[in-house]
Amino acid sequence: MKGVVLPALFYALTVFAVGFVLGTIRVLIVVPWIGETAALFAEIPIMIAVSFLVAKWVLSRWPVTPELKPRLAMGLVAFIVLMMCEAAISLTFFGNSFTDHLAHYLKPQAWPGLAGQLLFAAIPALILGVRPN
Structure with missing residues (x-):
């Protein structure tokens, strides 16, 4: 478990940063x-494509064993x-309570995004062939 924390942090925070930018563009420009x-x-x-590319890059640089358990x-x-990170944004910028934030995931319109986040979590295991340089 110890060897997966740093790559996981880098993977999550990088994808979150890209998602924050794209989400802002989506809300301000695309939704209207x-x-x-x-x-x-x-x-x-x-x-999903960003997640795949970032995971591939991270896994090519950090020694996360190319086996199912460490990748999961x-x-x-x-x-x-x-x-x-999503909860922090929800609470800080949108004034939601933690309960309201969690309740959002019970709404059907949130399910596609949650499915994408679950796929994000699975991507390191789905690309088992990627090994560190």
Whole structure:
């Protein structure tokens, strides 16, 4: 577990930073143009591609064993970090309570984004062939 924390942090924080920028563009520019649902469905494949590229880059530089358990552990740690970052943004910038933030994930319109986040968590395990240089 110890060897997956740093790569997981780098993976999660890098993808979160890209998602923060894309999410801002989505909310301010794309949503008024095509609507919330269409904008979300347009953003998800981009974020999955970003997640794949970042995971591949991270795994080519950090010695996370190319076996299922360590890669799943990396994905789990990254998912937890990502969700903590999302909660921090929700509470800090949008004034939501933690309960309100969690309740958002129970709404059907949040499920595609959550599915994308779960896929983000699985990506390190899905690319087992990537080894450190």
